Amino acid sequence: MNPEPVLAAPILVAEGVVRSYGDRRVLKGVDLSLRPGEIYALLGHNGAGKTTLVRAICGRLRPDAGSVLLNGADPARVPAARAGLGLVPQEIALYANLSVRENIETFATLAGVPRGKVPAAVRRAMELTRTLDRADAPVRTLSGGFQRRANIAAAIVHQPTLLILDEPTVGVDIDAREAVDAVIRDLRGLGVAVLIVTHDLDQAGALADRVGFLRDGSMVLEGEPRALVAEAFGDQMEILVHLADGLDMAGEIHLAAEGLEPTRRPGVWTRLDSGGYGAAGRLDARLRQLGLTPREIRVRQPSLANLFSLVAERKAA
Numbered sequence: 001m002n003p004e005p006v007l008a009a010p011i012l013v014a015e016g017v018v019r020s021y022g023d024r025r026v027l028k029g030v031d032l033s034l035r036p037g038e039i040y041a042l043l044g045h046n047g048a049g050k051t052t053l054v055r056a057i058c059g060r061l062r063p064d065a066g067s068v069l070l071n072g073a074d075p076a077r078v079p080a081a082r083a084g085l086g087l088v089p090q091e092i093a094l095y096a097n098l099s100v101r102e103n104i105e106t107f108a109t110l111a112g113v114p115r116g117k118v119p120a121a122v123r124r125a126m127e128l129t130r131t132l133d134r135a136d137a138p139v140r141t142l143s144g145g146f147q148r149r150a151n152i153a154a155a156i157v158h159q160p161t162l163l164i165l166d167e168p169t170v171g172v173d174i175d176a177r178e179a180v181d182a183v184i185r186d187l188r189g190l191g192v193a194v195l196i197v198t199h200d201l202d203q204a205g206a207l208a209d210r211v212g213f214l215r216d217g218s219m220v221l222e223g224e225p226r227a228l229v230a231e232a233f234g235d236q237m238e239i240l241v242h243l244a245d246g247l248d249m250a251g252e253i254h255l256a257a258e259g260l261e262p263t264r265r266p267g268v269w270t271r272l273d274s275g276g277y278g279a280a281g282r283l284d285a286r287l288r289q290l291g292l293t294p295r296e297i298r299v300r301q302p303s304l305a306n307l308f309s310l311v312a313e314r315k316a317a
């Protein structure tokens with residue numbers, strides 16, 4: 001028998017974090033903790049307070065109430081606590097005319113890596129982010145995906161125990177996103193705790209050990225992605241109907257009457273149903289009767305995206 005695994009002490013403990021701008025409360029008492037080797041995805045609409053929370057965790061702003069402990073110390077008061085932190089900001093924050101290596105060297109020096117250790121630290125950061133083969137290329141000549149990875153390399157060169165990425169894959173193509181995900185997984189393997197702020201629910205579902213939904217400054221739901229989805233949807237499946245183009249208003253009314261809702265993809269409608277494939281077959285027959293012959297009907301497990309819609313519409317939590 002294996003002994004009970006001993007959980008490592010948390011790297012980050014934020015408790016009851018409150019923050020207002022003027023008389024607007026942007027964070028209303030948020031708790032968040034992360035352990036070594038854990039990937040946590042922070043989700044929420046624009047304006048929910050995600051970046052404000054990140055700034056509080058980094059010690060860049062002081063909470064009005066509550067506390068943040070990073071490796072046991074308050075990063076707003078104890079600069080040494082910030083040494084354990086790497087931040088990848090949303091915008092690429094590199095010197096465009098310097099090479100990847102020169103950029104990472106600069107960040108290493110700024111982060112206080114002793115001069116003699118800089119070359120090895122820089123090499124390690126480039127290996128981890130798979131940017132070594134572009135080491136001498138000026139950053140401005142790199143693709144968006146390479147720039148993202150170089151941005152991460154700059155944030156990890158001092159070997160932080162917590163890496164925070166604020167929307168690292170906005171406007172990035174799928175290959176670049178997968179490359180970023182691979183880097184994050186490798187860091188997890190090394191015991192780094194990773195906090196990733198993302199709008200990309202597929203990314204969060206695939207990558208995160210835990211997710212948290214921030215809504216209007218409160219953490220309204222938190223947990224392991226698959227468990228949360230299972231708890232919210234039970235045996236319901238998502239039925240996705242793909243219709244031919246040129247749906248008119250009458251067609252839309254028919255679809256809505258069948259309980260279908262439009263998705264962000266044109267011509268694709270969705271509904272949750274505990275009747276599985278049988279229900280999908282009946283829906284197909286019904287739509288054909290209405291002259292709305294589906295091009296394709298898919299039945300699949302509900303995802304974090306379905307849960308996010310529920311939470312955002314305040315139907316859950």
Ligand SMILES: Nc1ncnc2c1ncn2[C@@H]1O[C@H](COP(=O)(O)OP(=O)(O)O)[C@@H](O)[C@H]1O
Nearest residue numbers: 021022026044045046047048049050051052053
């Ligand atoms: N420096 C600031 N001064 C005033 N209001 C701010 C400031 N920063 C953010 N806000 C407001 O606080 C709310 C939360 O912002 P933010 O934390 O950036 O949200 P998110 O990152 O989830 O989109 C927003 O309504 C935003 O307009």
Ligand SMILES: [Mg+2]
Nearest residue numbers: 050051052166
């Ligand atoms: Mg933000």
